[in-house]
Amino acid sequence: MTEFDEIDLTLLRLLAEDATQSAGALGREVGLSQPAAWRRIKRLTDLGVIAGRRLDLDREALGFGVTVFLGVKLATKGRVSLDDFERAVSAIPEVQTVEHVLGLYDYRLRVVARDIADFERVLRRRIMTMPGVGDVEANVLLSEERRPGPI
Amino acid sequence: MQADPTLGGSELADRVGLSAARLSRRVERLRDQKILRGPRAVINWRALGYEVEVSLRVTLDKTQPRAFDDFIEAARAIREVIEIQTFVGRVDVRLSVIARDMPHYQGIYRDQILALPHIADIEALMHVARIKSDESLPL
Numbered sequence: 001m002t003e004f005d006e007i008d009l010t011l012l013r014l015l016a017e018d019a020t021q022s023a024g025a026l027g028r029e030v031g032l033s034q035p036a037a038w039r040r041i042k043r044l045t046d047l048g049v050i051a052g053r054r055l056d057l058d059r060e061a062l063g064f065g066v067t068v069f070l071g072v073k074l075a076t077k078g079r080v081s082l083d084d085f086e087r088a089v090s091a092i093p094e095v096q097t098v099e100h101v102l103g104l105y106d107y108r109l110r111v112v113a114r115d116i117a118d119f120e121r122v123l124r125r126r127i128m129t130m131p132g133v134g135d136v137e138a139n140v141l142l143s144e145e146r147r148p149g150p151i
Numbered sequence: 152m153q154a155d156p157t158l159g160g161s162e163l164a165d166r167v168g169l170s171a172a173r174l175s176r177r178v179e180r181l182r183d184q185k186i187l188r189g190p191r192a193v194i195n196w197r198a199l200g201y202e203v204e205v206s207l208r209v210t211l212d213k214t215q216p217r218a219f220d221d222f223i224e225a226a227r228a229i230r231e232v233i234e235i236q237t238f239v240g241r242v243d244v245r246l247s248v249i250a251r252d253m254p255h256y257q258g259i260y261r262d263q264i265l266a267l268p269h270i271a272d273i274e275a276l277m278h279v280a281r282i283k284s285d286e287s288l289p290l
Contacts (some may be wrong), residue, residue, distance in 0.1 A: 017191060
């Protein structure tokens, strides 16, 4: 397995907070020259550890007041194509994430909506109408905290 | 910008039909209001050697007035917990836990997760695959 040292992990933590920092500024934080920091960041990107960059938008300020997590069980396993379900559900703009899981549910979906009425519209018209959808459990998000993780 | 955070200022200005100066003023305004932050780097934990991700759905003992506060505070101290969410619904709190492999996960679960305060019930969902994860808003 590829090894990552403390400096790699610190760079990851800094970039996960703010990816706009220059290699020079990051290098100063960890005691590396600008080219050395750049090479490390390039390696982390090439190895896929840095999977991309994402804007952090204030959902509520932009009018998306409700986030709901749906646990979805497929009704007729084996007869519905998982690929078809995944493709159809991923195409719904309000569905932000789709995770295939093992356990009580088959899929876990993160859905954003303007308010509860808007969520009901998405649920009834877009999600419940998909072929193979069985049991659906909804939990409305109250608070969310992303932790830095083991780095 | 959401679709491609790497787009440069001039390219972005062309797409929305604004001058580069007016665009940068608008972006500054959104940043000042904290509506727009980042971009942040997205870490692929699997590429870093964390093969296991488990979603733990926790029901708390609500007869304890400080159940949520105590639980969340203690969960923050577990390094392998990468997300803490609270809900209205059947689930009270959800933790995302990552581990290098199953024995590592087993250790975290027994020694640290089960030691968290005020747990009434836990259900685990094991991640198989991420199908969509861009977290874009439908703007």
